[in-house]
Amino acid sequence: MANIWQKMELFFGKAHSSKTKSSSSANAEKNTKQEELLHSQQKEIATPQKVNKNGKSKGKRKKDKDDVDKKKRRKEKKSRRLVSLESSDSNSSCTVSFSDYPDTPMPKNKDGHSAELKERPSMVKGRRRLLDSFLEESTDKQIDSVICRDISRDRERIPVPVVNNVDTTPAPDDFLYITNSCETQPLYVDANITNLSACDCEDECMTSSCSCAVNSVQCWYGKDGRLVSDLNILTGTPLIFECNRRCRCYVSKCFNRVVQKGMQYQLQIYRTEKTGWGIRSMEFIPRGSFVCEYVGELITDEQADLRADTYLFDLENKNYDVFCLDGRYYGNVSRFINHSCHPNIAPLRVFVEHQDLRCPRVAFFACTDIAAYEQLG
Structure with missing residues (x-):
């Protein structure tokens, strides 16, 4: 019996010792895990996470092959x-x-x-070359310092700017800008509507059935609004009678209405090197096109003899009283036209509101193709 009890004590003693050893190892592992967890929490507190716009932390993600390829493609695209x-x-x-x-x-x-x-x-x-090309283009296109946005103050359908790259002279303001010639004393111009010769065309007023075209010998305008090609402006032409306010023709279809529609091309007043102010076109003007009208104060020949002839335009009526247009105090953009030995515009006498032969309207037409930035004269 003693041997049996000794064997039992030995057996239960070993089992107890092994159980004690296993429990102690489990406690050690548990303590190790707790220490690692505590260490990681302290590390997270020490290094704050990045936050996006909405206040949420950005999670980390592993770099994959697609990210590397995107960066590579971005670098290649940037280098090209x-x-x-x-x-x-x-x-x-x-x-x-x-x-x-x-x-x-x-x-x-x-x-x-x-x-x-x-x-x-x-x-x-590359930047230097781009700058040089820009400067060359600027020289060709004349980038100007605008000193007046529109000298007509919205009276013309197209603004007339004033530029000065020569000196410090301000924009001219010593005259009143008008779009139609005026009178400062009665000259008794016959503007009675009942005395106007008129047409009642149903077509485009370009045939011999149009009374206005017959008064002008023929219709001198083409469908493009320019003078016909067989008309030599410089050698003199008959008077042009446009369709007027008494005509019954369709205004939208009539081709015999050009001067009365006003300027159609962009003009600019600019300071020249030697001749003061001048006019140039800002765009190409084809031959035969209406450019502008000479507008001023209508005066008699006797009054003209008492004034300076700087802005005088003689209407040259041989069979009637002679009148002149003076653009000194009342005028438009045409008062700045300078004389040229090789003219690119020529005047024609046109009648619109009245048909009093003593007082025609003076319209300038292009007698040659006019390039952009070419001076008118």
Whole structure:
């Protein structure tokens, strides 16, 4: 029996010791995990997380292959610089310049011709070249300092700006801008509507059935609003009678109404180097087009003899009393037209509101093609 009890004590003693050892190892592992968790929490407190616009923390995500590829493509796109591309529809080559992009296939035009690879200039040289081209373009197009937005003060259908790149002379303001000639004393111009010859055309007022065209010998305007090609302005022409307020023709269809519609092209008053103020066109004006009308104060020949002839325009009526237009105190953009030995505009006598032959309207038409920024004279 003693042996049995000794064996039992030995057995239960070993079991107790093994149980004690296992429980102690489990406690040690548990303590280790708690220490690691506490260490990680302290680390998170020490390093604050990044926060987006909405106040939420940004979670970390692993970099995958797509992110690396996106960054690579972004760098390649940024390094590529297209410098010039000159392509043509013919068999001529298409010229392209790239840098740092050797694996890209050469572009081709629609004829299948490959591009030539040019040496790319540096960014500084590229900006300098762009600035030089801008300055050249600025010189060609005359970038001006505008000193008056519209000298007519919205009286013309197209604004008339004033520019001065020569000196400090301000915009001229020593006259009253008008769009129709005026009188400062009665001259008894026959403007009675019952004395006007009028038409009642149903067509475009370009045939011999139009009484206004018959008064002018023929209709001198084409469908494009310009003088017909067989009219030589410089050798003199008959009087032009446009359709008037008494005519029954359709205004929208009538081609015999040009001067009465006013200016159609952009003009500019500018300071010249030698001749004071002048006028130039801001756009191309084809031959035969109406440019502007000489407007001023209608005076008699006796009054004109007492005034300076700087702005006088003689109406030259041989069979009637002679009248003049003076643009000194009342005028429009045409008062700044300078004399030219090689004129590009010529005056024609036109009648619209009345048909009193003593007082025609003076309309300037282009006797040649006028380029943009070309002075009128």
